[in-house]
Each structure stands twice: as structure tokens, then as C-alpha cells.
Amino acid sequence: MQRPLNILWQNVRPNSDLYIDIFDVSSHRIHPNVTKEMINQMYREIMASTELHKNNRAANLSREEGKAKFAQDKYFEAMEHFNGSVSFAEPGTEELGLAFANRSSCFFYLNMPDECLVDIELAKRHNYPGSLMRKLDARIVKCTELKADEHFKPGPHDIWEPKLSFNEHKDFAGVADCLKIRKNDEFGRHVITTCDLKIGQTILVENGYSIVPARKNTGRSRCLYCYKACMNFIACKNCMCMIFCNEGCMEKSFHKQECNRPAALSRKETFDLIMRMIFNINADFPDVDALNELVKVLLENKKPPTDLTPSQMNFCSLFQLAHNHEKLSANQLTCLRSATGVTLNVLMQYDEFSLKYRSTAHRRFLQHLILHLFHVAEHAIELFEYGQDGDGERMANYEQRQFARGIYPFGSYINHSCVPNVYWFNVDGRLICKVIRPIKKGEQIFRSYVPGHHSFEQPLELKRELDERYHFKCECFLCTSELWTPLTNEVNLSRDPLYEFGLQPSAMTIKRFRKLTRSEVLSYEKKAIEFLEKYDRFHPVNDTIVMQNNLQIMWNVLASRY
Numbered sequence: 001m002q003r004p005l006n007i008l009w010q011n012v013r014p015n016s017d018l019y020i021d022i023f024d025v026s027s028h029r030i031h032p033n034v035t036k037e038m039i040n041q042m043y044r045e046i047m048a049s050t051e052l053h054k055n056n057r058a059a060n061l062s063r064e065e066g067k068a069k070f071a072q073d074k075y076f077e078a079m080e081h082f083n084g085s086v087s088f089a090e091p092g093t094e095e096l097g098l099a100f101a102n103r104s105s106c107f108f109y110l111n112m113p114d115e116c117l118v119d120i121e122l123a124k125r126h127n128y129p130g131s132l133m134r135k136l137d138a139r140i141v142k143c144t145e146l147k148a149d150e151h152f153k154p155g156p157h158d159i160w161e162p163k164l165s166f167n168e169h170k171d172f173a174g175v176a177d178c179l180k181i182r183k184n185d186e187f188g189r190h191v192i193t194t195c196d197l198k199i200g201q202t203i204l205v206e207n208g209y210s211i212v213p214a215r216k217n218t219g220r221s222r223c224l225y226c227y228k229a230c231m232n233f234i235a236c237k238n239c240m241c242m243i244f245c246n247e248g249c250m251e252k253s254f255h256k257q258e259c260n261r262p263a264a265l266s267r268k269e270t271f272d273l274i275m276r277m278i279f280n281i282n283a284d285f286p287d288v289d290a291l292n293e294l295v296k297v298l299l300e301n302k303k304p305p306t307d308l309t310p311s312q313m314n315f316c317s318l319f320q321l322a323h324n325h326e327k328l329s330a331n332q333l334t335c336l337r338s339a340t341g342v343t344l345n346v347l348m349q350y351d352e353f354s355l356k357y358r359s360t361a362h363r364r365f366l367q368h369l370i371l372h373l374f375h376v377a378e379h380a381i382e383l384f385e386y387g388q389d390g391d392g393e394r395m396a397n398y399e400q401r402q403f404a405r406g407i408y409p410f411g412s413y414i415n416h417s418c419v420p421n422v423y424w425f426n427v428d429g430r431l432i433c434k435v436i437r438p439i440k441k442g443e444q445i446f447r448s449y450v451p452g453h454h455s456f457e458q459p460l461e462l463k464r465e466l467d468e469r470y471h472f473k474c475e476c477f478l479c480t481s482e483l484w485t486p487l488t489n490e491v492n493l494s495r496d497p498l499y500e501f502g503l504q505p506s507a508m509t510i511k512r513f514r515k516l517t518r519s520e521v522l523s524y525e526k527k528a529i530e531f532l533e534k535y536d537r538f539h540p541v542n543d544t545i546v547m548q549n550n551l552q553i554m555w556n557v558l559a560s561r562y
């Protein structure tokens with residue numbers, strides 16, 4: 001099969017500075033099946049789709065769903081529906097006040113009287129019906145009594161605040177200074193450590209360059225700027241948009257650009273991610289020609305100049321992530337060109353782009369930059385929360401739920417292995433990496449691209465996903481050694497007392513685990529780590545995998561409000 005020629009960052013002629021028009025590629029052996037007229041037609045159809053307006057009927061429906069969950073004592077789930085109601089309710093109507101009041105009762109039963117009082121105040125300020133006011137006043141009294149009680153401990157528990165176990169990297173915020181990006185033929189760019197690492201150490205607490213809410217998640221449980229959970233969220237006054245901690249988060253978010261946009265543009269994750277990246281890039285580089293010069297340097301695989309700002313450095317890092325442009329089929333390329341065209345049309349609606357990118361050379365540059373960012377977006381990392389409702393559940397049965405997708409300038413360089421040596425999870429919008437196997441100086445850092453539990457059970461499924469999503473054939477120890485699986489049943493490490501002690505949390509309910517003192521949690525963590533260190537030479541076998549999962553669940557629960 002004849003592969004299409006690479007069109008990304010190609011010049012019209014060898015000695016020209018002008019990039020080719022990716023919508024006119026007849027000279028590139030590609031069928032010119034994406035015409036400007038087709039793209040304009042697609043764009044017109046998208047823009048003609050209805051906007052999502054505030055709607056009290058939807059607000060009431062969502063509130064009824066919330067009440068049903070509330071009746072089952074599922075306060076977190078109930079709050080998500082009440083948050084939905086807050087964002088759907090028409091301004092100036094009592095629906096908004098009712099939604100805040102319902103949410104206040106969730107906070108009350110979650111033992112969060114301060115948040116409860118804030119919501120009661122919000123309800124009173126937003127048309128809460130006077131005839132029901134007695135209920136709210138009674139709740140204020142109860143909150144005050146609760147707070148005055150000497151045995152009162154606010155819930156849900158404190159979130160464990162992640163902290164790097166090392167000094168910070170000089171070029172990358174939130175990255176341990178012992179981590180370095182290296183390049184070789186086998187792995188391309190990858191991350192190694194310059195000192196020995198121990199299990200439990202935190203090597204990454206990185207903020208995302210751009211984060212978008214997951215499409216699956218209706219975005220009703222977290223602030224859409226900082227991604228904190230369980231706050232006194234407010235909603236935009238104009239649109240059915242999702243929620244923010246306060247005006248400050250709303251102001252700093254990308255919402256100004258997205259408010260009241262056509263429904264067809266809403267919640268398309270990759271499109272949103274590209275838009276946010278390109279707005280960030282545009283803000284970081286006021287001069288298009290300077291940006292173009294920098295891109296040329298990066299395309300030649302040279303080191304970027306040293307006088308860049310941290311945010312500009314992040315752009316360089318993202319730009320140099322590996323891409324598979326040459327491996328695309330003609331069909332895949334066609335889809336990418338259409339998507340690039342639509343994105344370009346949308347961007348041209350904004351003055352910051354239409355006025356800045358005026359010349360043909362600049363517009364061609366923008367075409368290629370968008371196309372390039374579609375490849376960068378393949379490196380986006382899914383953000384998960386510990387998504388279990390009801391305190392009675394056992395720790396071992398926890399479930400993860402995706403709430404967002406983000407692009408991380410450093411974390412995205414960590415390669416996959418089915419036998420990873422770091423575990424990654426999220427606190428708010430931050431990407432946290434903790435060491436789960438001893439790593440020697442000079443060794444590569446590996447995480448698993450597939451979140452959640454690890455076992456030997458689904459290697460085929462995993463391989464297919466890696467291949468489809470990342471065009472990647474895993475050649476880790478597990479994928480290349482066929483004899484390993486039978487051996488796992490012969491090694492029995494569970495007679496070691498460390499095993500029993502370290503595993504105790506997985507038999508507890510979440511409620512019980514949350515009530516442990518800090519030193520109790522640390523003692524379980526210590527035994528689990530000791531066990532994993534002692535038997536690392538056997539890993540991966542069932543007993544070490546079980547202990548790794550147990551440790552990861554502990555970290556997840558500590559890092560989550562749910």
C-alpha cells in the first residue's frame with residue numbers, strides 16, 4: 001500500500017519559507033478530498049446547531065434526580081445532580097435558590113457545616129422562597145450547634161497534600177530534579193533518574209498545560225478551572241455551562257472563549273484541548289514570526305534558546321513529543337485535515353487570531369501548528385478520581401472514574417510498561433507520580449498508560465489498546481517473556497507477616513480507613529513498602545501485584561474526597 005507523503009511542516013519549495021496549504025495537497029500524492037468548500041460547509045452546520053440555554057425544566061429534573069440519590073444517603077451523587085440544577089436554573093428564579101438549598105443539606109449530612117452555611121447564604125441571595133425559609137433557618141441553628149460540639153471533626157477527611165520528595169527541577173515546575181529527559185533510538189525521548197529512587201517517593205506533582213473535562217463526566221462534580229471537588233460551586237449566568245469554585249476560578253478559566261457556543265462544539269474533548277492549547281500558545285508568544293523561528297529550531301531537534309519563560313519552555317516540551325504523522329493512513333490524514341480546517345475556521349472568529357494571523361504565510365503556519373497539536377493531543381493523560389459512593393464499600397472494591405483529560409509538559413514523556421515502576425494519579429488537576437518499585441540511578445521511569453488494577457488477565461486487550469491508541473507495541477519484560485505467567489502461581493510470599501499486616505487496609509471499609517490516624521495509615525504504608533522492597537526480585541507475581549494495588553488504593557483514597 002502506498003503511504004501518503006508527510007504533509008506536516010512541508011514547504012512549498014525546498015528553498016521557500018512558505019508552508020504548503022494542507023487543503024491543497026494535489027502535489028503530495030494525496031487525493032485532494034478535503035476541499036475548502038467542504039470544510040466551510042461542515043463549519044456552517046456546526047455553527048448552526050442550537051446553543052444550550054438556561055432551562056428551569058432541566059433544572060427541576062436534575063433536582064429530582066438529586067433528591068432520589070439523597071434519599072438513598074448518596075450525598076456525593078446527589079450533589080452532582082444539584083450542581084447540575086445550579087447550572088441549568090434560570091437567573092432570577094427560585095429554582096437557583098432551591099438548588100443551593102438542596103446542596104446545603106448534602107453538606108450538612110457530610111459533616112461539612114461551613115460549606116453548608118455558605119450554600120444557605122447562596123440560597124437566600126438567589127430567590128429562595130420565603131415560605132420555606134424556616135427550614136433554612138433551622139439548618140443554620142443545627143450547623144452552629146454542630147460546630148460548637150467539642151467532639152466535632154469536620155468531614156470529609158483532609159485531602160493528603162502531595163509534595164515532591166526532591167528539590168524541584170530547574171526547567172520544569174512540579175518535577176523532581178533527579179529526573180531527566182534523554183533520547184535514544186529504542187525509546188525516543190524518555191525519562192530517567194539520576195539517583196536511586198525508593199518506593200513511596202513522590203517524583204511528580206505537575207500542573208497541566210491544558211485540561212478539559214471528560215465528555216463522559218457531565219462536569220458537575222469538579223470546578224472547571226482548578227478541578228477541586230466538593231466546593232460551593234457557582235455557575236455562569238449566561239450559559240448552561242458547568243461550575244466553578246468562585247468568580248476567580250471562572251475568570252481564570254477558558255470559559256470566556258467557550259460561553260454560549262453552539263451545542264455541536266460542546267464537549268468534544270480533543271477539539272477543546274486543541275483550542276485551549278492554542279490560546280495558551282498565542283498568549284505566550286505575542287510575535288508570530290518569533291514563534292515560527294522557534295518552531296524551526298524545534299523541528300531541527302535543536303535545543304531551544306535559554307531565555308524562554310517557563311510557559312514557553314512548556315510549549316517546546318509539548319511540541320517535541322513524538323508523533324506518528326508518517327504512519328497515518330490516507331483516511332486518518334483526511335480526518336485530521338478536516339478537523340484542522342474546522343478548528344481554523346473557529347479560531348478565525350476570535351480577534352486575537354484573525355487580526356494577528358493575516359498574511360498567507362502566517363495563516364499557513366497556523367494550519368500546520370493546529371495539525372501538529374492534533375498529534376500532541378494524542379499524548380493527553382486521562383485524569384481519574386476515586387469514584388465510589390457510599391462509605392460501606394470495601395477498599396479493595398474501589399472504582400476509578402475519569403473526570404478530565406490533560407496535557408502535561410513533562411509527565412507526557414514517561415513511557416509505558418506493563419510492569420511500571422511508578423504509579424500515577426490525580427489530586428485536583430495535578431498529575432502525581434509515586435515510585436512503586438525500587439529504581440536504580442540511570443534507569444528509565446515507566447508508568448502504565450492503562451489506569452487501575454494490574455493483573456495478568458487482559459494482556460491481549462491491553463496490547464490492542466496500546467496499538468490502536470498509541471501506535472505502540474509494548475516490549476516490556478512481561479510482554480516478551482512468555483514463561484512468566486505460569487511461574488506466578490508457584491511463588492507464594494503470603495506467609496510473610498509483612499504481607500498480612502500490609503494488606504489489612506484492603507479488607508477495611510472506606511469509612512473505617514478514613515478514620516485511621518495519620519500514624520496508623522503510615523504504619524500500613526510502611527509494611528506494604530517493606531514487603532514490596534523485600535520481594536522486588538520476584539515481581540511481578542500475584543502477591544506483589546496484590547500488595548502494589550493495595551498501596552495504590554491507599555494513596556488514591558488519601559488523595560480523594562470521595
Ligand SMILES: [Zn+2]
Pocket residue numbers: 223224225226227228244245246249
Ligand atoms: Zn476552582
Ligand SMILES: [Zn+2]
Pocket residue numbers: 236237238239240241255258259260
Ligand atoms: Zn457561560
Ligand SMILES: [Zn+2]
Pocket residue numbers: 417418419474475476477478479
Ligand atoms: Zn508490556
